Amino acid sequence: MEDNDWKLLKIIEISMKNHEWVPIQDLRRKTGFHEKEIVFRLGRLNKFKFTNKSNYGYRLSHWGYDALAMNAFIKKELIAGIGGKVGVGKEGDVYHVLLTNHREAVLKFHQLGRTCFSMGKRYREYLANKRHISWLYASRLTAAREFEVLNMLFPVVKVPEPIEQNRHAIIMGKLHGEELKRVNLLEINVDPEEFFWKLMVEVKKTYKLGIIHGDLSEFNILIDSEGDFVIIDWPQAIEVGKKGKLDKLPFEEVEYDEEFYLKRDIENVVRYFKKYGIDKDIDKLYNYVIGDITSENI
Ligand SMILES: Nc1ncnc2c1ncn2[C@@H]1O[C@H](COP(=O)(O)OP(=O)(O)OP(=O)(O)O)[C@@H](O)[C@H]1O
Numbered sequence: 001m002e003d004n005d006w007k008l009l010k011i012i013e014i015s016m017k018n019h020e021w022v023p024i025q026d027l028r029r030k031t032g033f034h035e036k037e038i039v040f041r042l043g044r045l046n047k048f049k050f051t052n053k054s055n056y057g058y059r060l061s062h063w064g065y066d067a068l069a070m071n072a073f074i075k076k077e078l079i080a081g082i083g084g085k086v087g088v089g090k091e092g093d094v095y096h097v098l099l100t101n102h103r104e105a106v107l108k109f110h111q112l113g114r115t116c117f118s119m120g121k122r123y124r125e126y127l128a129n130k131r132h133i134s135w136l137y138a139s140r141l142t143a144a145r146e147f148e149v150l151n152m153l154f155p156v157v158k159v160p161e162p163i164e165q166n167r168h169a170i171i172m173g174k175l176h177g178e179e180l181k182r183v184n185l186l187e188i189n190v191d192p193e194e195f196f197w198k199l200m201v202e203v204k205k206t207y208k209l210g211i212i213h214g215d216l217s218e219f220n221i222l223i224d225s226e227g228d229f230v231i232i233d234w235p236q237a238i239e240v241g242k243k244g245k246l247d248k249l250p251f252e253e254v255e256y257d258e259e260f261y262l263k264r265d266i267e268n269v270v271r272y273f274k275k276y277g278i279d280k281d282i283d284k285l286y287n288y289v290i291g292d293i294t295s296e297n298i
């Protein structure tokens with residue numbers, strides 16, 4: 001990819017606000033490239049599968065969007081190299097990356113807005129006429145949201161360090177561990193009861209900072225062989241005492257049922273720890289998290 005290829009790809013990205021398929025004449029005008037150069041560069045972009053082509057023109061592909069985000073990180077001299085996917089046979093798009101400062105990190109590409117429940121009716125209507133760019137918007141919004149939440153919580157709560165966001169991609173600190181689901185705490189000499197309480201302390205600190213995870217479970221807790229851990233996967237998090245936070249776009253204000261989400265998070269953790277013979281009362285834990293009672297009373 002040469003500078004002019006990136007320039008053309010970015011112009012296609014921007015033009016998608018107004019076009020499902022960007023006509024080649026528009027691209028000529030906006031880039032100022034000659035006919036021959038446009039044809040040549042579009043051929044390259046298509047070969048790399050960064051664009052799709054139809055009789056009406058060109059559009060950005062998912063890979064093209066990934067490439068734009070990656071290129072931004074490289075231009076910023078942040079990433080030195082990209083490795084394989086994190087985890088084996090995973091659906092999510094999370095990759096190992098090496099930063100230029102020699103630190104290992106992970107790069108998470110957000111796909112289509114999976115956090116749709118936080119998007120109101122007005123937003124859906126708004127996107128209905130713009131279906132061809134909804135994936136661009138939605139994936140960028142969820143990434144921005146996750147990055148924002150990580151910034152609100154780090155380093156008080158045990159979450160990955162937020163490093164950078166661009167478009168639908170975020171770079172964050174890496175934990176050399178596994179999902180709690182796949183770990184036997186007894187094998188790594190971690191006391192389940194103690195670990196359970198460590199998690200509850202994090203849930204409580206998160207709540208104190210005004211956040212509820214909203215999708216907490218053994219799949220979104222990573223633990224390493226030393227028993228150190230982080231809570232991941234925050235795009236759907238909700239803010240305590242606030243209506244739908246995503247109000248910059250035409251989002252409808254949503255009143256969250258905070259008690260419901262917080263209790264569900266606690267319940268998921270409690271359910272998981274039953275296999276270690278730990279049985280807790282959800283309501284008492286809820287009161288502990290919101291600060292009404294202390295852990296001695298549970
Ligand atoms: N900071 C991190 N350090 C190490 N591994 C990570 C990190 N963040 C994510 N992962 C790995 O990537 C997987 C997916 O991340 P995450 O849960 O944030 O995304 P997701 O959209 O929920 O994807 P999935 O549906 O596969 O869980 C995690 O289960 C974990 O194995």
Ligand SMILES: [Mg+2]
Nearest residue numbers: 219220232233
């Ligand atoms: Mg997850």
